[in-house]
Structure formats: C-alpha cells, structure tokens
Amino acid sequence: MAKLPAMLSLRHLLILSLAVNVSLVLRMVYEGEQGETNKKMGGYNRIFQKSRLVIPSTSFANSTRKDCSGGMDKIINLDHGDPTMYERFWRQMGDRTTIIIPGWQSMSYFSDPTSICWFLEPEFAKEVVRLHNVVGNAVTQDRHIVVGTGSSQLILAALYALSNPNAAQPISVVSAVPYYSSYPSMTDYQKSGLYKWGGDADTFDKDGPYIELVTSPNNPDGFTRESVVNRNQGLLVHDLAYYWPQYTPISFASDYDLTLFTVSKSTGHAGMRIGWALVKDGEVAKKMTKFIELNTIGVSKDSQLRAAKVLKTVSDSCEEENSQGGEESFFKYSYKMMEQRWKLLRAAVDSGDLFSLSEFSSGFCNFLNQESETQPAFAWLKCEGDIEDCESFLRGHKILTRSGKQFGASPKYVRISMVDTDDNFMQFIDRLSTIQN
Amino acid sequence: MAKLPAMLSLRHLLILSLAVNVSLVLRMVYEGEQGETNKKMGGYNRIFQKSRLVIPSTSFANSTRKDCSGGMDKIINLDHGDPTMYERFWRQMGDRTTIIIPGWQSMSYFSDPTSICWFLEPEFAKEVVRLHNVVGNAVTQDRHIVVGTGSSQLILAALYALSNPNAAQPISVVSAVPYYSSYPSMTDYQKSGLYKWGGDADTFDKDGPYIELVTSPNNPDGFTRESVVNRNQGLLVHDLAYYWPQYTPISFASDYDLTLFTVSKSTGHAGMRIGWALVKDGEVAKKMTKFIELNTIGVSKDSQLRAAKVLKTVSDSCEEENSQGGEESFFKYSYKMMEQRWKLLRAAVDSGDLFSLSEFSSGFCNFLNQESETQPAFAWLKCEGDIEDCESFLRGHKILTRSGKQFGASPKYVRISMVDTDDNFMQFIDRLSTIQN
Numbered sequence: 001m002a003k004l005p006a007m008l009s010l011r012h013l014l015i016l017s018l019a020v021n022v023s024l025v026l027r028m029v030y031e032g033e034q035g036e037t038n039k040k041m042g043g044y045n046r047i048f049q050k051s052r053l054v055i056p057s058t059s060f061a062n063s064t065r066k067d068c069s070g071g072m073d074k075i076i077n078l079d080h081g082d083p084t085m086y087e088r089f090w091r092q093m094g095d096r097t098t099i100i101i102p103g104w105q106s107m108s109y110f111s112d113p114t115s116i117c118w119f120l121e122p123e124f125a126k127e128v129v130r131l132h133n134v135v136g137n138a139v140t141q142d143r144h145i146v147v148g149t150g151s152s153q154l155i156l157a158a159l160y161a162l163s164n165p166n167a168a169q170p171i172s173v174v175s176a177v178p179y180y181s182s183y184p185s186m187t188d189y190q191k192s193g194l195y196k197w198g199g200d201a202d203t204f205d206k207d208g209p210y211i212e213l214v215t216s217p218n219n220p221d222g223f224t225r226e227s228v229v230n231r232n233q234g235l236l237v238h239d240l241a242y243y244w245p246q247y248t249p250i251s252f253a254s255d256y257d258l259t260l261f262t263v264s265k266s267t268g269h270a271g272m273r274i275g276w277a278l279v280k281d282g283e284v285a286k287k288m289t290k291f292i293e294l295n296t297i298g299v300s301k302d303s304q305l306r307a308a309k310v311l312k313t314v315s316d317s318c319e320e321e322n323s324q325g326g327e328e329s330f331f332k333y334s335y336k337m338m339e340q341r342w343k344l345l346r347a348a349v350d351s352g353d354l355f356s357l358s359e360f361s362s363g364f365c366n367f368l369n370q371e372s373e374t375q376p377a378f379a380w381l382k383c384e385g386d387i388e389d390c391e392s393f394l395r396g397h398k399i400l401t402r403s404g405k406q407f408g409a410s411p412k413y414v415r416i417s418m419v420d421t422d423d424n425f426m427q428f429i430d431r432l433s434t435i436q437n
Numbered sequence: 438m439a440k441l442p443a444m445l446s447l448r449h450l451l452i453l454s455l456a457v458n459v460s461l462v463l464r465m466v467y468e469g470e471q472g473e474t475n476k477k478m479g480g481y482n483r484i485f486q487k488s489r490l491v492i493p494s495t496s497f498a499n500s501t502r503k504d505c506s507g508g509m510d511k512i513i514n515l516d517h518g519d520p521t522m523y524e525r526f527w528r529q530m531g532d533r534t535t536i537i538i539p540g541w542q543s544m545s546y547f548s549d550p551t552s553i554c555w556f557l558e559p560e561f562a563k564e565v566v567r568l569h570n571v572v573g574n575a576v577t578q579d580r581h582i583v584v585g586t587g588s589s590q591l592i593l594a595a596l597y598a599l600s601n602p603n604a605a606q607p608i609s610v611v612s613a614v615p616y617y618s619s620y621p622s623m624t625d626y627q628k629s630g631l632y633k634w635g636g637d638a639d640t641f642d643k644d645g646p647y648i649e650l651v652t653s654p655n656n657p658d659g660f661t662r663e664s665v666v667n668r669n670q671g672l673l674v675h676d677l678a679y680y681w682p683q684y685t686p687i688s689f690a691s692d693y694d695l696t697l698f699t700v701s702k703s704t705g706h707a708g709m710r711i712g713w714a715l716v717k718d719g720e721v722a723k724k725m726t727k728f729i730e731l732n733t734i735g736v737s738k739d740s741q742l743r744a745a746k747v748l749k750t751v752s753d754s755c756e757e758e759n760s761q762g763g764e765e766s767f768f769k770y771s772y773k774m775m776e777q778r779w780k781l782l783r784a785a786v787d788s789g790d791l792f793s794l795s796e797f798s799s800g801f802c803n804f805l806n807q808e809s810e811t812q813p814a815f816a817w818l819k820c821e822g823d824i825e826d827c828e829s830f831l832r833g834h835k836i837l838t839r840s841g842k843q844f845g846a847s848p849k850y851v852r853i854s855m856v857d858t859d860d861n862f863m864q865f866i867d868r869l870s871t872i873q874n
Binding site: 080082083084086087088090091093095096097098099100101102103104106107108109110111148149150152153156160165170182185186189190191192193194264268269270271272273274291294295296297298299300301302303306309310313 | 521527533535540593597607627628631710733735738740750
C-alpha cells in the first residue's frame with residue numbers, strides 16, 4: 001500500500017469531513033420536512049440507523065448478521081446488493097402499504113385462469129402497467145406480463161423459453177464484461193442441455209443462435225448498455241432491474257422483445273421475491289409460464305398482493321407530488337439519497353490516490369423532468385497503483401466487496417453495494433478515508 | 438359403454454340419494470354447531486358453495502374459471518388437486534389467521550443469516566417443528582429445515598443436492614408406478630446433465646447410484662409406500678405431502694434422510710407456494726439452499742410469515758381441542774369432510790358396474806387416538822369392462838380427470854381430485870351416478 005504524505009491526508013480528511021457535514025445538513029433538512037411523520041416513528045429516523053447486516057464472507061449462505069458498534073474491527077459487508085436503505089421511506093409511509101390477508105384468501109393455485117400466466121394476480125398486473133406508465137420507462141401495450149419469484153426465476157424462464165429443445169447443441173448465453181456475477185452460475189448450475197454459458201459477448205464469435213443478456217444500467221458498473229453481438233439468430237433478454245429514476249435518467253420507454261424488472265431494486269422489497277417480465281411474443285410468454293409451473297407451480301400470491309400495494313403507493317406518490325405539490329415521491333426521495341451517497345463516496349475516493357471511480361454523464365430524465373445524474377446501485381471501484389487484488393486489499397481492512405473477477409473483469413475492480421443501511425454505508429465511507437491516510 | 442337394467446339403476450340411485458341425504462344431515466349438524474360463526478360470514482356457508490374452478494383442459498396453462506350452474510352441460514374439472522375445500526374452515530376461523538404486514542417489514546433478502554438456510558424465517562421454522570410435534574408425523578430433532586417455493590422447488594433442490602456434478606452420467610431418478618404425473622417432466626424439462634428420469638422404480642435395474650422418489654401416501658392412488666429398489670447407492674427422497682391425519686392414519690413419526698412437506702395439501706393454502714424439507718445431512722441442506730439461491734434467491738418472506746400463522750392456528754386448534762374439549766381442530770374437521778366425500782364417492786361408484794375403486798385398510802391413528810380411515814386427496818378410479826380409456830370416456834361426459842397414462846399406469850385408470858369445492862364435488866357425484874344409469 002502506498003504511503004501518502006501527512007499533509008495530503010489531512011486535506012483529504014477535511015474534504016471528507018466537509019462532505020459529511022453537507023450530508024448531515026441535507027439529511028436534517030429532510031428530517032425537518034418529515035418531522036411529523038418521524039415523531040410518530042418513535043425516533044427511528046436518527047441520522048445513523050442501527051446496523052442491519054454484517055456478513056463475513058462473499059457467499060449468501062455464510063452470511064451472519066451482527067450488531068456491532070463502529071470502529072476498525074467491525075466487518076463492513078457491501079458484497080450483496082441488499083436494498084435496505086429504502087426501509088426508512090416505507091416506515092414513513094405508515095399504513096399506506098400495510099397489507100392485510102385473511103386466512104381464507106388466495107388459497108387456490110390459480111389467480112386468473114384466463115391469462116396465459118394463470119398464476120398472475122390481476123391486481124399486481126394492473127399496478128405494473130400503471131407504474132410503467134407513470135415512470136415512462138417501459139412500453140406495456142401489447143405485452144404479456146409474466147410474474148416470477150424474483151427476476152432470477154424469470155432469467156431462467158427466459159433461457160428455457162428461448163432455447164430449442166430439439167437443437168443439437170445447447171444455445172450459448174452471453175453477456176458483455178463486466179457482467180452480473182451470477183449469470184454464469186445461474187446458466188450452468190443445472191448442466192442444462194438447452195443452454196450453456198458462452199462468456200463475454202464482446203468476444204463471442206460462434207455461429208448460429210445465441211442469447212445475449214443485456215443489463216442496463218449495468219450491474220456492476222452502472223453504464224447504460226445496448227446489445228453488442230448484433231448478429232442474426234440473436235435472442236435478447238433485457239434485464240432492466242435498475243432502469244428507475246433514482247439510478248439513471250429515464251430517457252426513453254424501453255420497447256424490447258423480452259424485458260425484466262424486479263421490486264427488489266425498484267422499491268427495495270427484496271424479501272418479497274417478485275419480478276416481472278414484459279414479453280412481446282405470446283408463445284415465449286407461454287413457455288416462460290410453463291417453466292415456472294414446472295419449477296415452482298406459480299408464484300406466491302401473498303407477495304404479489306403486497307407488491308401490488310407497494311407499486312400502487314409508489315405511483316400514488318408520483319401523481320400526488322405532481323398534481324398537488326405534495327409530499328416527495330418515492331423516486332424523488334430515493335434519488336436524493338443516492339445523490340448524497342455518491343457525493344460522499346466520490347469525496348472519500350478523491351481524498352487519496354488509492355482508488356478511482358468511473359465518471360458518468362448526466363442526462364435529461366423525462367420522469368423527473370430535469371437533468372439528472374447516473375448514480376448506480378453499485379459502485380465499481382478500481383484500486384490504483386500496485387494493488388492488483390482490490391477485493392483482498394479491502395478485505396484486509398474488513399470491507400467485504402465482490403471481486404471484479406466474478407464479473408469476468410480485472411481483480412483491480414470491486415463491486416460495492418450503494419444501497420445498504422446508512423450505518424454501514426457511513427462506516428464504509430469513514431473506513432475508505434482512513435485507509436488512504 | 439355397457440347398458441344397465443333399469444331396476445338396478447333405480448336401486449343404485451336410491452342408495453346414492455340416501456348417501457346424499459346422510460351427507461346433508463351431517464353438514465347441517467356442522468352448520469348448527471358453527472351457527473354463530475356462520476352468521477358473521479354473511480351466509481357464505483350455504484350447503485353448496487359457488488363453483489370456483491372449471492377448467493377445460495388438462496394443462497394448468499389452459500385453465501379457465503367459469504361460474505356455471507349445474508346440469509349435464511357444465512364441465513366438471515377434477516384434474517388438478519386444487520385444495521379449495523378447506524376454504525370454508527379458514528373463513529370460520531375469522532381473524533385468527535389474518536396476517537398484517539407493514540410496508541417496511543421483511544424487505545431484506547435475509548431472514549436468518551446464521552442458519553444454513555439463510556432465507557428461512559425463524560417463526561416459520563418454529564411452527565413447522567411445533568406442528569410435527571403436535572401431529573406426530575415426523576421427527577424434527579437434529580434436522581435442518583429448508584424452506585422452498587412449494588415442495589416442487591424442493592424436489593428439484595433435492596435432485597440437485599443428491600447428484601454428483603462430476604459424475605460421468607446423470608443419476609437416474611425413479612419412482613414406482615403409478616407415480617406423481619409431474620415427476621418425469623420436472624426431472625427432465627431442463628435436460629439436466631446432473632439427473633435424468635429413469636422411470637418405474639419397480640423395474641429399475643441399472644447399476645450404480647440412483648435417486649428414488651417415495652410418495653407416501655401415494656399420489657395418485659393413496660397407498661402407503663416404502664422404497665422399492667433397495668440397493669446400495671440408493672438415495673431416497675420421501676415426499677410426504679399427504680401424510681396428514683385427514684388423509685391417512687398417522688401410525689409413526691417419519692424419520693428419513695430427506696423428507697418433504699407442503700402447506701398446499703396440509704392446510705389447503707396452495708397459493709402461498711410454501712413447502713419445507715427436513716434434512717439430516719448438513720451438506721445436503723447446504724446444497725439445497727444453494728439451489729434455491731441460484732433458482733429464486735430465496736423464498737417469499739410474506740408467504741413464510743403467513744404460513745407460520747396458519748400452522749400456528751392449526752397447532753392451537755389441536756391443543757385446544759384436546760385440553761378443553763373445545764372447537765373441532767382443523768384435522769378433525771378435514772377428516773370428517775374427507776370421510777363424507779369418500780362415502781358419497783363409494784356409494785356413487787357402487788351404484789353401477791362401470792367403475793371401481795381400491796379398498797383401503799383402516800389403522801390406528803396416533804394423532805386422532807382412534808382407528809381411522811385411509812381417505813386420499815385423490816381417487817384412483819378404474820373404468821371397468823370394455824372402457825379402455827377412462828379419461829376420454831369421462832371427458833365425453835364433461836368430467837375432466839387425469840389419465841392413468843400420465844402416472845405411468847394403464848389408461849383404464851384416472852386420478853380425480855377429492856379436495857375441490859363442495860359444488861364441483863357434488864355435481865361430480867351426481868354426474869357419475871347419471872352416467873351409470
């Protein structure tokens with residue numbers, strides 16, 4: 001690790017401190033605005049929330065949750081993208097998203113037997129369409145909606161639906177580096193004869209049909225993407241989990257053949273396990289439905305009903321904000337939170353020479369009706385100089401991140417969750433600054 | 438179709454009519470007992486509930502729900518095992534199983550990161566253990582609980598966990614004829630290189646490792662089963678979805694390596710999509726958890742919390758019945774309903790010579806503390822005489838069932854759901870009698 005001159009470190013610490021002050025003032029302004037609500041919450045919304053999640057390894061399965069106070073000994077886990085930062089918003093919304101389900105409700109396997117996706121709750125489908133219309137991030141007309149147990153199940157359903165069971169060889173599944181770290185294992189864990197991971201889309205040169213997974217904005221690096229292979233016989237799956245106003249300017253309504261969304265990254269309700277696909281071709285929607293029938297015989301009705309209520313509240317908050325100049329909408333609120341966090345992170349990174357971040361251009365957001373920033377749900381941090389393994393380096397400082405290697409990229413990069421609790425995030429900013437000094 | 442003498446038909450009609458009378462009287466007694474509750478339900482509990490589900494084909498995907506009045510034109514769909522008959526019980530329980538989930542609750546991916554199954558809600562795990570202890574149908578000590586999106590997902594997780602990724606060939610998956618109709622397609626739809634459907638366990642003679650799926654009581658025929666291959670290198674998955682007191686005497690606490698249960702058949706909450714596995718080996722539980730992580734990144738928390746409340750109410754109802762001589766427990770109630778239905782079915786079948794049913798021996802049920810009947814959730818009906826294709830024959834009379842062929846058995850058999858709505862079931866009994874006359 002490069003040793004930095006003491007003067008430089010002090011200057012950078014000052015910058016960081018000022019950035020923290022700005023953040024605190026901003027947050028106090030928020031708290032003032034929402035004072036009445038906060039009082040009702042019994043002091044929940046203190047500046048630093050209690051730490052929620054500390055996990056000692058990069059595997060989901062080895063996770064442990066601890067309540068530790070700060071300090072250099074605490075393990076700060078920002079490996080997963082657990083979107084716990086939105087919990088405060090939903091607490092402030094009080095009962096507006098509380099759901100009540102009597103014991104006799106939704107007992108049947110069936111939600112709407114007249115729909116291709118017979119386990120899709122009509123109320124959920126209605127709110128999906130409404131939210132896309134409100135936000136303007138996707139065309140829903142003439143689309144089939146297929147609900148999934150999170151968008152993970154829908155990615156697998158899409159691979160199943162787009163592959164040919166009579167093909168001589170499994171179809172190649174590709175995505176441009178850096179790609180979402182789970183794509184290779186999700187594609188290959190069943191050793192399917194239908195589809196097979198084919199690696200980096202940028203270097204893919206095999207003839208014949210292929211499936212390209214296009215994540216935009218991209219996980220891990222946050223850039224807007226388009227398909228890169230662009231050959232005939234290409235089948236595209238657009239994973240738009242992060243195409244929401246808090247992460248990126250909404251500059252157009254997506255209009256692809258097969259597009260995936262999920263509540264975990266849009267509203268933060270990861271525990272619901274609800275995602276949805278917008279599908280042009282009825283036969284593809286049917287095959288995806290068949291996959292989910294064989295995989296899990298449908299999708300939890302309880303979560304669909306709850307998701308419908310959450311999406312409704314988000315749409316309501318957007319419409320009320322616009323029509324009455326009322327309370328901040330969910331997206332305005334979450335946009336400001338992400339903005340703050342990215343300011344703090346950039347200040348911490350700029351306080352030394354050990355790390356660097358990508359620069360993003362801003363763009364006009366049709367939803368926010370203003371120029372808005374790209375502020376991804378993950379930071380794609382690069383270790384500079386002679387640090388070759390950034391994940392190990394940070395792990396040595398008890399910061400858990402996901403190595404660039406897992407995304408098909410260089411180990412000089414790591415992916416860091418930007419949507420964890422305030423407490424974890426602020427300790428991370430503090431630790432990053434300390435490392436550089 | 439054989440023509441029967443008119444005298445015989447009349448006699449059998451009389452028997453059937455008497456059986457229906459017995460049923461109605463029994464039901465009126467129930468209604469009387471539960472009068473107060475019923476009044477609150479706004480007259481829901483009329484003798485014949487409104488028809489819920491009429492589906493014109495054997496595929497889930499082609500289902501349609503219609504509200505038709507009775508008569509010979511109505512399609513009676515008893516193909517699926519949609520357990521809608523229990524809805525009335527849960528309505529009568531009022532708010533005891535109503536669940537309230539605030540918008541900010543259960544947002545994280547994680548339920549209990551210290552558990553092997555990190556997405557398992559501790560409250561659900563607690564109620565699973567309690568219910569097995571109350572009913573006495575499974576040993577839970579020194580077991581890992583893995584929750585799944587229904588037991589379907591757990592079957593796939595078990596195949597994944599028990600197969601060897603480095604094996605030269607996929608492991609054979611077998612089950613004795615008649616086996617659950619979805620086992621072959623569930624095993625093979627991904628064309629997995631890990632496992633492959635191997636057919637009837639009774640004739641399986643391939644050397645080397647294999648997985649045997651043992652369903653007991655069996656779907657479709659209701660018989661108690663044990664493994665049949667019994668060679669070394671055999672790995673067993675016990676699917677005990679129907680090992681509950683309403684279907685079969687509880688004569689022992691199951692104590693296998695890997696056992697599956699589901700709320701859809703125990704309490705009737707199919708729409709929740711919640712199942713659980715009791716697993717002896719920690720490594721197998723880890724691999725099953727990994728499967729679910731890659732498949733759906735966990736299981737709906739909303740449904741787990743709701744399932745916990747439902748299971749708690751079932752256990753409470755059992756303990757209250759025993760300790761205070763109070764209201765009927767869920768299992769006593771459902772046992773009586775199944776008992777009635779089987780009496781009606783046997784009377785209808787006995788009213789002619791076209792059909793036959795298996796005979797079951799009764800046994801002592803440790804839970805009910807009495808000699809109890811085997812009264813499966815499905816009837817395994819045989820067409821007698823020259824009717825070779827029973828499913829087509831019944832379809833000709835607008836009764837939809839699942840052909841024996843789909844269970845690896847003779848087309849002279851069909852599987853008929855015994856857990857549908859009262860309305861559908863009674864119309865089926867009526868139709869069956871009419872056919873024979």
